[in-house]
Structures are given as C-alpha cells and as structure tokens.
Amino acid sequence: MNLTTVILAAGKGTRMRSKLPKVLHPVAGKPMVQHVIDNAKALGATSTNLVYGHGGELLKQQLGHNEVNWVLQEQQLGTGHAVAVAKEHIGDDDRVLILYGDVPLTKQETLEGLLKATPERGLAVLTVDLADPNGYGRMLRDNGKLVGIVEQKDANEEQLKITEINTGIMACHGGLLKKWLGNLSNSNAQGEYYLTDIVAMAHSEGVEISSSQPSHPMEVEGANNRVQLAQLERAYQGWQAEQLMINGASLADPARIDVRGTVTTGQDVHIDVNVIFEGQVELGDDVVIGPNCVLKDCKIGDGVVIKANTLIEDASVAAKCTLGPYARLRPGAVMEEDSHIGNFVEMKKSRLGKGSKANHLTYLGDAQIGEKVNIGAGTITCNYDGVNKSQTIIGDHAFIGSNSSLVAPVEIGATATVGAGSVVTTNVGDKQLAVARGKQRNLDGWQRPTKKS
Incomplete structure (x- = not known):
C-alpha cells in the first residue's frame, strides 16, 4: 500500500508578526515545515503534498529542493478544506498521513506507531492527554471506542472536562477519506470545514477507528507565536542533549x-x-x-x-x-x-x-x-x-x-x-x-x- 502524505502549511501566522510565512520559522536551524517533510521522506512516502496559501513564493524559494506536489489553497476554509484541495493526488488504495507544517517535533517512531495502528480500511488518530486541554478538540469515546471529536468552541460542559485531545495528525484509507471530505459541512461555530468531523462519519458507517499517542506531549505542539517557537526549540535541544x-x-x-x-x-x-x-x-x-x-x-x-x-x-x-x-x-x-x-x-x-x-x-x-x-x-x-x-x-x-x-x-x-x-x-x-x-x-x-x- 502506497503512503501519501498531506502537509497542511497554508496559514499566514499573523501572531508571529513577521513577513515570513509561519511554517518557515526555524527550529534547530531549519524551517518547521522542513522537519515535517523530512519525516515524510523517512517514512517512505511515495507522494508528499504540501498545501500552501500565504507566502507561496517564499515557500518555494526555501523549499524548492524538496520533491513535493505544490497544492494551492486559495481560501483558508478549515482543515477539511485544506486536505480536500489535495484530493487529486490521493489514490483510492493509498494510506494517507495528514501532518501539519507548524508541528515540527513529531518523532519518526511516533508516526510509525500511528501507521501501524491504522486499520487497512479504517482511520487512526494521534491523541494526547493534557493536564490543561483548553483550546483543543476533545476525543469522544463510547465504552473506550472513538466515536468523534468535538472542537473547543462547540463542546458542552461535560465534554470540556475531557483531557484526551486531538493532535490533528491522522492516518486514513484514501478512498474513504475522499468520500468523507466530500460530505463535510461548515455548520459550526467557526463556519469552517473541520477535518475532525470525519471521525464521526467513520463511526456512523461502522468503520474501525484506532488511536495512538506520542511519547511526549511536546511532539505534537505547534507554534503560533515566537514564544511557542522558543518553547519548541528548547524542547528539541533538550532531547538532543539527552x-x-x-x-x-x-x-x-x-x-x-x-x-x-x-x-x-x-x-x-x-x-x-x-x-x-x-x-x-x-x-x-x-x-x-x-x-x-x-x-x-x-x-x-x-x-x-x-x-x-x-x-x-x-x-x-x-x-x-x-x-x-x-x-x-x-x-x-x-x-x-x-x-x-x-x-x-x-x-x-x-x-x-x-x-x-x-x-x-x-x-x-x-x-x-x-x-x-x-x-x-x-x-x-x-x-x-x-x-x-x-x-x-x-x-x-x-x-x-x-x-x-x-x-x-x-x-x-x-x-x-x-x-x-x-x-x-x-x-x-x-x-x-x-x-x-x-x-x-x-x-x-x-x-x-x-x-x-
């Protein structure tokens, strides 16, 4: 089964207060998104699709040496829409791994564990337990089985108490993914097409859903501002020193x-x-x-x-x-x-x-x-x-x-x-x-x- 990766890298990163697209800000001397591309290559991906929007010329200048499909997301209408613009590069029998250009510290062995946990015709989600889950989508389970994900702004009081959160990183059967992407709706508090909604779709169809977790929560942290970028840098350097x-x-x-x-x-x-x-x-x-x-x-x-x-x-x-x-x-x-x-x-x-x-x-x-x-x-x-x-x-x-x-x-x-x-x-x-x-x-x-x- 071919492995296809989709890397979401279209965000402008306004809170970085920079002319540089967010995913080009460096961790350990190279752009955040380059870490993600390198991971995709190390996993043996036969196709890597980079979904970009803001700062396309700068992205191509710095990342042009990589063998990727450049997929333009002209309007940023949510994570589901971002993956959907890459549909033509996804084969029905592919295993698709969805990654994020501003999440650079995910270890190769963590992604290998997620792929290993992915059912042949199913879905697997990388989750993590946080003492403070504020701001993240919560994993919904029924008798231990994943049945859906609810975003923070759409969650009720009981759901907000859940500490297992969605990292956004998931792996899925290509044909099923494309079908679910076509059925997404933007009827939510954000007015966006949430990729996370495909988990509930999979459950409703009786498709097997699994999950795995990283060895450290910092593996799935992103950077929206320079403070968070510095935190990623220190975490990475701490691991290297160790x-x-x-x-x-x-x-x-x-x-x-x-x-x-x-x-x-x-x-x-x-x-x-x-x-x-x-x-x-x-x-x-x-x-x-x-x-x-x-x-x-x-x-x-x-x-x-x-x-x-x-x-x-x-x-x-x-x-x-x-x-x-x-x-x-x-x-x-x-x-x-x-x-x-x-x-x-x-x-x-x-x-x-x-x-x-x-x-x-x-x-x-x-x-x-x-x-x-x-x-x-x-x-x-x-x-x-x-x-x-x-x-x-x-x-x-x-x-x-x-x-x-x-x-x-x-x-x-x-x-x-x-x-x-x-x-x-x-x-x-x-x-x-x-x-x-x-x-x-x-x-x-x-x-x-x-x-x-």
Missing part, C-alpha cells in the same frame, strides 16, 4: 548546547557551554570541546582538544590534534594526526601534516604542509593575486620564521628555513636558508613628523 549524554558525552550544562543537524559521538566526550553543532558532525572518543565553539559538517578524531571560541566548518581533524583558542578551520582544511593550530590561526583548503604546528596569528590558504613543520607567528600564505588562487607547498621539517609572507605559487623544500620577516617569491630548495627582507639602515639625526597647526 541523547548526546546517553551516547557517552558529558555536557557542562545540557541547557546550553544547540544541535542544528546530526551529531555522533564516541565515548568520554566532554562538551562545555554554548557549543553549536550544525550539519553532520562526527566526534571520536575522548574529544574535549571548550566553550563557545561552532562545529559544522566536520569530522573530529580521537583525543582532539578544541579550545574556546574555535570555529570549524567542512573540515577534518585527525586524532590528538589541538585547536584554538580563537582558531578557525574553513572548508577544505585538514589537520593530520598530532598537528596543532593556536590562537587566531585560520586554515582554508589546506593540509597541515602530522606533528606540524602553527601556534599564533597565521593564515594558511591553499597550502600543503608536510610533517613536523613549524610555522612562526604572523605567517601568511599569499594565495590570491586578485584573480586566481595559487598553492603553497612546504616540505617536511621546514621552519618558517615569524612574520613571513609566502607568495604563491611557491615551494619550500624539506628541512628548509625561512628567516623571520621574509617575503618569499621564489622556490626554496631542501635544507636551504631563505632570507628575503630589505636591508636595515639606522639613520642619525632623523626628525619625526610634527603635527601641522
């Missing part, structure tokens, strides 16, 4: 870490406060990360020490390296085993060989650096002539004196030495000493400039 600790990481403060992607860790990893992970990050055993670091799309080997305020993006760091504080690895940077970069050192598209070090105030761009090389403070590989990038190659055991400029393309041989303050423009052979600086002159009787009146 998983990191379960996997073998110690966190200085679980409330002060942000995961905006996927992090895998080895054992005995130590993470200080205000660390941000983005994209795909892999940490080996015994990694130590200081405060205020940002790691994005990188692989960190065993025993690496990353000191405070270090940024690593699209880079690879082998075992036993140290970085920082205030170091930066840009895309294409590679540190081989036991290499070291210190404060205010930046690497881009460069390889630092095994046991080599650049401990202070250095820029290494488009460079290939051998083993056991010492890069003195203030060294720059001058890799850009204003039009083209060129490469600097430094052999094993070379020594580059402080405040040197290596003007690429240039090669420094193995065990070569570059004197401090040199501007090197031609190749240096193995074991050679290169001194490339102006001759010093000391002048007597020189007068300093004076300030003009």
Whole structure:
C-alpha cells in the first residue's frame, strides 16, 4: 500500500508578526515545515503534498529542493478544506498521513506507531492527554471506542472536562477519506470545514477507528507565536542533549548546547557551554570541546582538544590534534594526526601534516604542509593575486620564521628555513636558508613628523 502524505502549511501566522510565512520559522536551524517533510521522506512516502496559501513564493524559494506536489489553497476554509484541495493526488488504495507544517517535533517512531495502528480500511488518530486541554478538540469515546471529536468552541460542559485531545495528525484509507471530505459541512461555530468531523462519519458507517499517542506531549505542539517557537526549540535541544549524554558525552550544562543537524559521538566526550553543532558532525572518543565553539559538517578524531571560541566548518581533524583558542578551520582544511593550530590561526583548503604546528596569528590558504613543520607567528600564505588562487607547498621539517609572507605559487623544500620577516617569491630548495627582507639602515639625526597647526 502506497503512503501519501498531506502537509497542511497554508496559514499566514499573523501572531508571529513577521513577513515570513509561519511554517518557515526555524527550529534547530531549519524551517518547521522542513522537519515535517523530512519525516515524510523517512517514512517512505511515495507522494508528499504540501498545501500552501500565504507566502507561496517564499515557500518555494526555501523549499524548492524538496520533491513535493505544490497544492494551492486559495481560501483558508478549515482543515477539511485544506486536505480536500489535495484530493487529486490521493489514490483510492493509498494510506494517507495528514501532518501539519507548524508541528515540527513529531518523532519518526511516533508516526510509525500511528501507521501501524491504522486499520487497512479504517482511520487512526494521534491523541494526547493534557493536564490543561483548553483550546483543543476533545476525543469522544463510547465504552473506550472513538466515536468523534468535538472542537473547543462547540463542546458542552461535560465534554470540556475531557483531557484526551486531538493532535490533528491522522492516518486514513484514501478512498474513504475522499468520500468523507466530500460530505463535510461548515455548520459550526467557526463556519469552517473541520477535518475532525470525519471521525464521526467513520463511526456512523461502522468503520474501525484506532488511536495512538506520542511519547511526549511536546511532539505534537505547534507554534503560533515566537514564544511557542522558543518553547519548541528548547524542547528539541533538550532531547538532543539527552541523547548526546546517553551516547557517552558529558555536557557542562545540557541547557546550553544547540544541535542544528546530526551529531555522533564516541565515548568520554566532554562538551562545555554554548557549543553549536550544525550539519553532520562526527566526534571520536575522548574529544574535549571548550566553550563557545561552532562545529559544522566536520569530522573530529580521537583525543582532539578544541579550545574556546574555535570555529570549524567542512573540515577534518585527525586524532590528538589541538585547536584554538580563537582558531578557525574553513572548508577544505585538514589537520593530520598530532598537528596543532593556536590562537587566531585560520586554515582554508589546506593540509597541515602530522606533528606540524602553527601556534599564533597565521593564515594558511591553499597550502600543503608536510610533517613536523613549524610555522612562526604572523605567517601568511599569499594565495590570491586578485584573480586566481595559487598553492603553497612546504616540505617536511621546514621552519618558517615569524612574520613571513609566502607568495604563491611557491615551494619550500624539506628541512628548509625561512628567516623571520621574509617575503618569499621564489622556490626554496631542501635544507636551504631563505632570507628575503630589505636591508636595515639606522639613520642619525632623523626628525619625526610634527603635527601641522
């Protein structure tokens, strides 16, 4: 049976007080609705239908890379109407999963549980019990069996006491769903076509109705304003921190870490406060990360020490390296085993060989650096002539004196030495000493400039 998903994302989100459509506001660094689309893909959906209304151009700009059917809901006439506009994309024998673009935290296993509970020719609803159900539709049961859903504004006093509420997420047989959508009425307090009315229709026809629940109520919370958006963010980050600790990481403060992607860790990893992970990050055993670091799309080997305020993006760091504080690895940077970069050192598209070090105030761009090389403070590989990038190659055991400029393309041989303050423009052979600086002159009787009146 094919799985078809319908994601409702047409709301404007007035209470967000933003030019951005509500579902594009981010949780963990990506739009809320992208979380929902990713879930649909992970579930193996053969068709995903995104029902949109407000901000269509912005939605397509940010979400255009996804394989979805774009379904326009020109008028917002309720959830039943929103699903109905996607009817032509629903097959009679499909299993249809209805999701919401502003409910980003629903876990894949929760949706799998709902689909598993769905009768082959029936309906299943994701419900949750809340201590305070105010504002939500209540689940109506007769001898334990679901018979309908009543919205808050249509509920009587007795029904308002019910604590089991409707999350809106449901799964259904495609042919039955389309038939029920055609029979919806807007005779209610809101004047809208309620998707929830199909539960009563199913009951009246003797169709089997089941339900399941998430492991945590926050999985089914939406965001209508920025306060609620922040609550979703904290809940998500709390879960990520918990998983990191379960996997073998110690966190200085679980409330002060942000995961905006996927992090895998080895054992005995130590993470200080205000660390941000983005994209795909892999940490080996015994990694130590200081405060205020940002790691994005990188692989960190065993025993690496990353000191405070270090940024690593699209880079690879082998075992036993140290970085920082205030170091930066840009895309294409590679540190081989036991290499070291210190404060205010930046690497881009460069390889630092095994046991080599650049401990202070250095820029290494488009460079290939051998083993056991010492890069003195203030060294720059001058890799850009204003039009083209060129490469600097430094052999094993070379020594580059402080405040040197290596003007690429240039090669420094193995065990070569570059004197401090040199501007090197031609190749240096193995074991050679290169001194490339102006001759010093000391002048007597020189007068300093004076300030003009």
